[in-house]
Amino acid sequence: MRHENRQWLRLPLSTRTFIELESESIGSDHAAHMVTCNTVEVSRGGLRVAVEEALEQESILQIGIEAPGDNTTLYLTGEVVWCSPCDETPSQYNVGFRLLNNSDSDIKRWYSLLAGLDS
Amino acid sequence: MAISCTHLPLGSSFIHYYLEDKPLNLSTEHFPFPCSLHELVQDRYDDSPAPINSANTMELDELIGYLGNVNDIELSPWMGILTQTEAMGDPALPSKDQSAILLWLGQALEQWEKQFPLEEALSNQVKRIKPVAAALAITDDTFLQPGAHPIHKLLDAISDRAVGWQADLDRVAAILEQQVTKAIDKSCTWFEDKNLDLEDVCREFVAAAERDNARAQRMIQRVVETELGKVKTAAAKIEAARMINSLLETYSAPPEIGEFIRGPWHSSAQLVLLKFSQESEQWEQMSATTQTLLDSLQPMEEGDEERKQHIVEVVTALPKEMRRWLLSLHHDTEAVNEAMGLVEFAHLRILRNQALDLEKIDPIVVPQGSEKQLNAQPSGATVDFDEGQWFYMDTPDKGEMRVQLVLKVELEEQLLFANMAGIKVMQMSFAEFSELLASGKVAALERGACFSKCLAQAAGIKSLAMLDALAKTQGAPENWREANQPAIEESSQKPELELVSSNNTPAEALEEGSAEPADDGAPKVEQRSADTELASEATLDINASESDEKAFLEMLDDELLDDFGEDVTAGAEAAVTKSAPVEDMTESVESADDAQFLGETPAKASEDSAGDEELAASAGPLSAEGEGFLLAQSQELEGVSTTEPESEPEPEPAIEAEAESPGTDLTEDEAPDAVSLDLPSGTWLGFHDGETPLMARLAVHDPDEDQYIFVNRKGVKLRTTSGAELRSLIDRDLVDILETKSNFRDEVRKAKKDLDS
Numbered sequence: 106m107r108h109e110n111r112q113w114l115r116l117p118l119s120t121r122t123f124i125e126l127e128s129e130s131i132g133s134d135h136a137a138h139m140v141t142c143n144t145v146e147v148s149r150g151g152l153r154v155a156v157e158e159a160l161e162q163e164s165i166l167q168i169g170i171e172a173p174g175d176n177t178t179l180y181l182t183g184e185v186v187w188c189s190p191c192d193e194t195p196s197q198y199n200v201g202f203r204l205l206n207n208s209d210s211d212i213k214r215w216y217s218l219l220a221g222l223d224s
Numbered sequence: 225m226a227i228s229c230t231h232l233p234l235g236s237s238f239i240h241y242y243l244e245d246k247p248l249n250l251s252t253e254h255f256p257f258p259c260s261l262h263e264l265v266q267d268r269y270d271d272s273p274a275p276i277n278s279a280n281t282m283e284l285d286e287l288i289g290y291l292g293n294v295n296d297i298e299l300s301p302w303m304g305i306l307t308q309t310e311a312m313g314d315p316a317l318p319s320k321d322q323s324a325i326l327l328w329l330g331q332a333l334e335q336w337e338k339q340f341p342l343e344e345a346l347s348n349q350v351k352r353i354k355p356v357a358a359a360l361a362i363t364d365d366t367f368l369q370p371g372a373h374p375i376h377k378l379l380d381a382i383s384d385r386a387v388g389w390q391a392d393l394d395r396v397a398a399i400l401e402q403q404v405t406k407a408i409d410k411s412c413t414w415f416e417d418k419n420l421d422l423e424d425v426c427r428e429f430v431a432a433a434e435r436d437n438a439r440a441q442r443m444i445q446r447v448v449e450t451e452l453g454k455v456k457t458a459a460a461k462i463e464a465a466r467m468i469n470s471l472l473e474t475y476s477a478p479p480e481i482g483e484f485i486r487g488p489w490h491s492s493a494q495l496v497l498l499k500f501s502q503e504s505e506q507w508e509q510m511s512a513t514t515q516t517l518l519d520s521l522q523p524m525e526e527g528d529e530e531r532k533q534h535i536v537e538v539v540t541a542l543p544k545e546m547r548r549w550l551l552s553l554h555h556d557t558e559a560v561n562e563a564m565g566l567v568e569f570a571h572l573r574i575l576r577n578q579a580l581d582l583e584k585i586d587p588i589v590v591p592q593g594s595e596k597q598l599n600a601q602p603s604g605a606t607v608d609f610d611e612g613q614w615f616y617m618d619t620p621d622k623g624e625m626r627v628q629l630v631l632k633v634e635l636e637e638q639l640l641f642a643n644m645a646g647i648k649v650m651q652m653s654f655a656e657f658s659e660l661l662a663s664g665k666v667a668a669l670e671r672g673a674c675f676s677k678c679l680a681q682a683a684g685i686k687s688l689a690m691l692d693a694l695a696k697t698q699g700a701p702e703n704w705r706e707a708n709q710p711a712i713e714e715s716s717q718k719p720e721l722e723l724v725s726s727n728n729t730p731a732e733a734l735e736e737g738s739a740e741p742a743d744d745g746a747p748k749v750e751q752r753s754a755d756t757e758l759a760s761e762a763t764l765d766i767n768a769s770e771s772d773e774k775a776f777l778e779m780l781d782d783e784l785l786d787d788f789g790e791d792v793t794a795g796a797e798a799a800v801t802k803s804a805p806v807e808d809m810t811e812s813v814e815s816a817d818d819a820q821f822l823g824e825t826p827a828k829a830s831e832d833s834a835g836d837e838e839l840a841a842s843a844g845p846l847s848a849e850g851e852g853f854l855l856a857q858s859q860e861l862e863g864v865s866t867t868e869p870e871s872e873p874e875p876e877p878a879i880e881a882e883a884e885s886p887g888t889d890l891t892e893d894e895a896p897d898a899v900s901l902d903l904p905s906g907t908w909l910g911f912h913d914g915e916t917p918l919m920a921r922l923a924v925h926d927p928d929e930d931q932y933i934f935v936n937r938k939g940v941k942l943r944t945t946s947g948a949e950l951r952s953l954i955d956r957d958l959v960d961i962l963e964t965k966s967n968f969r970d971e972v973r974k975a976k977k978d979l980d981s
Contacts, residue, residue, distance in 0.1 A: 121979075123972045128921060128937045130491075131457065131908045131963050135937075139971050141979065164939030165923040167905070169972040178972055182905070182924050185939075208927045209905040 115148045116222055122154055123169040123178075144170065149219045151203045152183070160185045160200050168202065172218055179215050182207040250680060252672045254691070255371025255380075258700030258707075261328075261683040262368045268684045269324035275317045282316040284363070291359045292415040297351035300330030301358030322362045329361045332675070332682035336379075340674040342386050343626075349404050350382060356414050360422075370679040374422035378407060378429060379675035385433040387614045387669050388626045388644030396645040403432050443646025444630045446961070451631055451640055451648075453910070453960040456498060462590050463502055464493035467511050469587040475518035478570055482585030484563050489514070490588055491552035491919075498910055498960065499551075499917035513545045521570055521580060532575070539571045551916055555942055607632060607639060607654050614669040615641075617650075617660065625649065626669065901925075901932075901950060906966020909934065911943065913958035918942060 120143065127138035145153045152170070160166070168181045183202030191197040206212055275281040282290075287305065294304035302323065309316060318326060333354060342350060357375050361367040370376060382404055391397055407429040414420045468490055477485065493510060500506040520538045524531045543564050553559045573580055609615075613629045627649055631640035639657055641650040660666040685691050695704055903909075903922050911918040920934035920942040930947040945953070953959040 121976075123975055125968050125971070126938065128906065128939075129967055130937060131919065137967060137971055139968070139975065141975060161938065161940060163941065165933060165935050165941060166939045167923075167966075167968045169968070171976075178969075178976070180969060180972075205924050205933075206926045206928060207905065207924045209925060 115146045116219070117145070118147045118173060118222070119143045119145065120147075120173050121171045122152075124154070124156065124160075125167040126158065126160065128167075145199065147219065149204075149216055151186070151201060153199060153201050155191060155194075155197050156200055157197060159190075159198050160188045162186070162188060165205065166202075170215075173222070179211040179218070181205075181210050181212060181215060250673065250677050250685075250688075250691075253705055254688075255673045255676045256376075257369045257371055257676075257680070257691070257695070258704040259695040259698035260365065260368045261370065261680070261685070261694075262365070264683045264685070264694070265328045265368065266321060266324050269327045272320060272323035272327050273317055274320040274323065276315075280316050282318050282322075286316070287318050287322065287362065288359050288415070291355040294355045297348065297354060299354075300326075300333065301354055301361075302326040302330050304355060304358075318362070325361050325368070326358055328679075328682050329358055332678040333357075335681055336383075336675050336678040339678065340383050340387075340670060342383070343389055343391060345391050346382075346386050346389055346401060346404055349401065349408050350379070352408050353379070353411055356412055359414070370676040370683075371673060374426040375411065376676045376679065378411065378422070378426040380673050381426065381430045381433055382407070383674040384671050385437065387671050388628060390626050390644070393644055396643075399436065400433075400644075403429060403436075440642075440644060440646035444628075444642050447640070447642060447646065447648045448631045449954075450961045450964060451633075453962050455633060455636065456960065457494070457910075457962050460494040460497035463497055464490055465588040465590045467493060468514060471515055471518050472585045472587055475522060476582035477518055477521050477585050478566075478580050479583055479585070480566050481517075481521065481570060482583070484566060485514070485518075486585065486588050488550065488552050488559070488563060492550050495551040495910075495917050495919060496549060499912045509545070510549045513542070513549055516542055517546065517567065521574070521582065523579065523582070524574055524577070526577065535571065535574055539568070539575070542571075543568065552919070554916055555918075555936065555940065607657055609668065614671065616667045616669055617641075618665040619650070619660070622650070901947060901954070903932075903961070904964060904966060906968065907964045908962040910960040910962050911953070911958065912960070913953055913956075919962065 122142050122144050123139055124142065125137055125139045127135075129135065129137040140156055140158065142154045142156045145155055147153075152168075162185050164185050166183055166185065168183050169178045170181060171178055182205045184205055186201045186203050188198050188200045191199050204212060204215065290305045290308050291301065293308060294301070296304065296307070299307060305318065305326070308314075317323065337347065337351075341347070353375070357367075357379075360373065360375055364373065367373045367375070371380070386400060386404065389397055389400055407425055410420070410425045411422060414422070468485060472482075472485070493514075496504075496507055496510050516538055520535055520542060524535060546564065546567065547560060550560055550563065553563065570580055609629055609632075611629055611632055615627055615629065617625050617627055619625060625643070627641035627643060629639055630642045630648075632638075633640075637654040639652055639654065640648060641652075643649045657666065680691070685694075692702075696702070701707070903925065905922055905925070907922045909920060909922065911920065920936060922932060923935040923939065923941075924933040925931070926933075932945050932947065932950050933941060934943040934945075935941050950959070954961075
């Protein structure tokens with residue numbers, strides 16, 4: 106289910122992104138599972154990525170997204186809003202994230218970054 | 225007692241008696257003294273210089289004037305006066321009585337600086353009080369009753385509070401330095417205003433110190449709970465593995481069921497242990513269920529009707545039991561059904577006399593060293609210090625530090641130390657500590673009426689019997705000590721151990737339950753190379769310390785602006801020099817941390833179980849309005865169908881407003897300001913406020929909504945709480961902080977490095 110109720114401008118930005126699909130278990134018995142992908146478009150409130158695996162809707166995942174232009178990584182928290190197979194590449198999935206206001210994340214830097222890109 | 229002749233500068237000399245080196249064993253209950261030491265002081269300092277005649281006896285006003293002009297804080301009060309009179313050529317001297325008192329006070333101050341030394345920056349501030357203390361000593365009779373005068377109480381309080389002070393504690397250190405400076409500055413204004421309320425000065429300092437100490441204690445509590453949580457978790461993991469491994473040695477199983485037992489079933493076993501403990505009926509039942517499961521998978525001989533009947537009974541009852549204990553998956557019905565499907569399929573094959581592909585399942589690997597830990601007998605080594613004791617340590621990697629022992633885990637033979645801010649700074653084994661002790665790199669720091677004790681020592685009080693005799697001669701009641709109710713002491717942290725006693729091996733602890741650590745008073749620590757799981761951790765847990773410190777400093781910033789109305793760093797620099805008296809700031813800060821909502825008895829799980837029916841039927845978007853929800857187990861123990869899978873996957877649970885639970889309902893008006901609990905993302909918590917325990921990871925803390933969202937490993941939401949509710953759960957010990965580390969950022973850095981290389 107896609108949310109069409111978008112509030113912010115979308116930017117077609119492709120940047121390397123890391124998403125933790127499964128965290129390490131407590132006591133480190135099971136390793137974390139992280140995937141690398143690229144964004145398709147971003148906005149202040151969310152982003153769309155193309156990944157090789159289907160993601161569970163409404164799951165909350167940690168995201169590391171490389172800021173365009175420099176080597177720094179912004180760490181964000183996103184909730185999967187929708188996930189659907191990619192028309193062009195059936196083995197891939199388009200996933201829409203809603204970015205959450207997590208005190209432990211770089212969400213404010215993200216806002217600044219987007220404001221800079223948008224202008 | 226040694227007699228020494230001291231040649232003072234400027235050619236003067238006199239003989240005074242040195243005190244014995246062994247400190248008098250007084251405690252706070254002995255103060256204030258019920259009697260004056262005046263006569264003792266006069267007698268002891270009888271040889272003090274006296275004026276030649278009455279004409280050369282210094283007037284009181286003159287004497288106080290000289291004291292007010294003392295600039296060199298290193299000089300004793302007596303020398304401070306003498307230096308000035310000799311420079312001026314003034315032949316006048318204080319009276320014999322005054323001289324005795326001044327010398328007594330000088331001796332007490334010297335002893336105080338030697339026996340209870342403070343760091344230089346604080347010491348330099350405190351020394352400025354010498355002249356006013358001297359002036360009060362000769363004008364106020366109460367001064368000769370150790371512990372009775374406000375200056376005694378102030379210096380005792382400063383000594384207590386500053387025992388852990390170090391300049392490198394930055395803002396924390398700056399706060400105390402400012403408080404001390406403020407108190408000393410105010411006290412020194414006594415020369416301008418003899419009506420200064422010194423009791424008020426003392427009260428203000430003590431109140432601020434108590435507030436800071438309470439804050440530090442909360443930090444320490446968190447540190448201790450985290451450590452104990454780790455111990456509990458580790459012990460649960462070991463014991464769960466042991467139970468399962470002992471059965472895997474006896475029974476074979478199909479590989480997929482073996483994987484299930486080593487995975488979710490092992491996790492569930494840990495949860496049962498954490499929630500109910502090893503000696504509980506629940507653990508016994510789960511262990512029995514595990515055995516029943518494995519036994520039921522064993523091949524059945526043709527014609528063995530008894531066995532067949534047994535299998536039929538097991539097939540009927542076992543799934544229900546398994547669902548009951550499959551706690552690690554109870555939020556994921558699909559996974560539960562999948563697991564049960566494996567078992568049911570195997571049973572079906574057995575009942576049809578079809579062979580199962582059985583194999584020896586590999587045992588669960590326990591963390592390195594923990595087997596030894598399980599089986600290790602206590603070495604008998606003890607550390608003869610209690611939690612709460614302060615130390616001065618000279619460590620090889622961190623240098624000199626003042627640290628407090630906040631946790632002593634007898635079982636692991638581990639010691640946990642925190643600094644003045646309540647932040648963990650060090651962890652070491654009993655053996656390592658004893659090495660430092662033996663090499664003189666550790667010294668215990670005494671606290672409690674330190675300055676008052678030195679006053680008593682300087683007057684020659686050598687024993688309690690002597691004190692009692694003196695008190696009796698001055699008409700004090702025999703039970704005068706009972707009247708001195710001890711001040712509320714800073715409580716050392718002794719959180720209860722639900723699962724693991726610090727006394728026993730993990731196995732014994734799980735059998736015997738929590739117990740107070742035995743302290744047989746063994747004087748020395750024996751050398752032992754501990755190879756425990758805790759010992760394998762770094763002695764300096766930087767990650768936990770940094771997040772704790774960051775949280776603490778953020779909390780401080782808010783309070784500082786209220787306390788001092790200015791940036792404390794700038795204030796601290798000014799405070800180092802002898803400054804003008806600090807403005808009297810109205811302290812209006814109220815620590816949000818202190819807004820506790822312990823409320824009434826929390827709702828029992830049975831009250832929440834009424835929501836199970838709603839849970840089964842509900843599906844819908846989560847409320848984002850700060851209501852918490854409890855994911856109850858979908859089936860109760862009796863009378864629940866084991867054959868109905870959910871018709872559709874439920875990625876999110878139903879919402880049950882926590883407001884339904886009496887005692888935990890918080891209206892918006894009652895809710896405190898949103899307070900960050902300073903839990904970093906990725907922290908694993910164990911909730912056991914409901915019927916079924918829940919292990920979940922913090923994914924989001926929304927500071928604007930004051931909302932915490934907890935998820936499982938895959939990000940599936942498990943629980944949402946408000947900050948107040950979470951705080952309440954933590955305070956009521958219904959939540960364990962199991963693990964605070966999160967490796968996501970490290971993993972990203974590593975991945976980037978690999979991709980870019």
